[in-house]
Amino acid sequence: MRSESNLTHLMRHVLKNHRSHVDRLIRDYDVYPGQPPLLLRLSDTDGLSQRELADSKGVKPATLTVMLQRMEKTGLIRRAADEKDQRVTRVYLTEKGRGASEAVKQAMEEVEARCFEGFLPEEKLLLRRFLLQMKDNLTTWTPED
Amino acid sequence: MRSESNLTHLMRHVLKNHRSHVDRLIRDYDVYPGQPPLLLRLSDTDGLSQRELADSKGVKPATLTVMLQRMEKTGLIRRAADEKDQRVTRVYLTEKGRGASEAVKQAMEEVEARCFEGFLPEEKLLLRRFLLQMKDNLTTWTPED
DNA sequence: AAAAAAAAGTTAGCTAGCTAATTATAATAT
DNA sequence: ATATTATAATTAGCTAGCTAACTTTTTTTT
Numbered sequence: 001m002r003s004e005s006n007l008t009h010l011m012r013h014v015l016k017n018h019r020s021h022v023d024r025l026i027r028d029y030d031v032y033p034g035q036p037p038l039l040l041r042l043s044d045t046d047g048l049s050q051r052e053l054a055d056s057k058g059v060k061p062a063t064l065t066v067m068l069q070r071m072e073k074t075g076l077i078r079r080a081a082d083e084k085d086q087r088v089t090r091v092y093l094t095e096k097g098r099g100a101s102e103a104v105k106q107a108m109e110e111v112e113a114r115c116f117e118g119f120l121p122e123e124k125l126l127l128r129r130f131l132l133q134m135k136d137n138l139t140t141w142t143p144e145d
Numbered sequence: 146m147r148s149e150s151n152l153t154h155l156m157r158h159v160l161k162n163h164r165s166h167v168d169r170l171i172r173d174y175d176v177y178p179g180q181p182p183l184l185l186r187l188s189d190t191d192g193l194s195q196r197e198l199a200d201s202k203g204v205k206p207a208t209l210t211v212m213l214q215r216m217e218k219t220g221l222i223r224r225a226a227d228e229k230d231q232r233v234t235r236v237y238l239t240e241k242g243r244g245a246s247e248a249v250k251q252a253m254e255e256v257e258a259r260c261f262e263g264f265l266p267e268e269k270l271l272l273r274r275f276l277l278q279m280k281d282n283l284t285t286w287t288p289e290d
Numbered sequence: 291a292a293a294a295a296a297a298a299g300t301t302a303g304c305t306a307g308c309t310a311a312t313t314a315t316a317a318t319a320t
Numbered sequence: 321a322t323a324t325t326a327t328a329a330t331t332a333g334c335t336a337g338c339t340a341a342c343t344t345t346t347t348t349t350t
Contacts, residue, residue: 008163010276011156013203017283018153034336058158063337065300087298087345117282130272131155137262138162179306208307210330232315232328
């Protein structure tokens with residue numbers, strides 16, 4: 001068996017395809033490929049700190065800084081210093097950003113629906129269980145083992 | 146339900162973790178994060194053209210060109226023009242590259258084993274079936290739909 | 291109160307991915 | 321035979337991700 005045909009390779013393929021579909025659907029909204037998750041997170045909870053956003057998205061603060069600079073430039077978000085703690089910068093959606101996040105939400109749902117077409121609810125549940133177990137297996141693995 | 150907690154988000158998380166484990170295990174081999182799949186592919190079939198490699202890995206030729214330039218510089222591969230067709234460049238593993246690909250293969254197997262610890266064979270089979278269906282759902286989706 | 295440590299962001303410099311445009315070679319059509 | 325078209329690879333310029341080093345502000349120690 002060729003190593004490229006393993007399960008994780010297949011997962012990578014699926015996710016790449018998934019992302020490109022989302023990208024296609026929001027092409028007209030000044031939203032770049034990595035931004036949808038950020039927009040959804042902000043649409044759920046506005047005014048998060050960059051630290052919270054980075055943790056939530058599983059991305060390094062340095063990465064986030066640059067992405068937010070771009071999103072500020074394209075007018076999707078604005079940033080303001082926290083009043084209590086001057087180290088903290090909080091991130092807010094603009095009106096444009098709110099519109100974009102709605103479009104993203106819709107696109108996401110559409111792609112998700114397509115992706116799981118023909119799945120029974122219990123199959124999706126099973127898939128979730130598999131993924132959670134994989135996640136757990138990998139996160140509890142420390143180099144000393 | 147928050148959109149970030151959907152299945153594809155979970156998959157992304159798992160894959161990121163997976164990759165970082167592989168990276169950690171091959172840290173001493175001059176192999177960068179995106180290169181393991183390439184090395185495995187070449188270890189299976191040496192002397193592929195860049196086009197074939199790109200298609201096999203699901204990456205654009207432009208992306209591959211730059212990766213191969215780096216791998217040539219670090220001595221993992223060498224490239225030579227095809228004799229029959231001067232447009233084609235074929236890629237070969239060097240001795241160093243062969244050693245690295247062995248390390249990658251071992252690391253991959255180790256991570257894969259950890260990742261699927263506690264899985265029954267039929268569960269892995271089921272997961273594969275799910276992923277293939279997802280892949281099919283997304284690849285047969287054309288914008289006109 | 292002053293010094294040390296910790297935390298939040300930023301910057302610089304790298305790899306990996308993309309698209310669009312370009313070059314060189316090969317295949318096809320006229 | 322020549323002109324056109326197609327294919328392989330590269331280059332340039334972008335976004336997204338990382339680490340390491342740095343600055344500023346807050347918190348902890350002493």
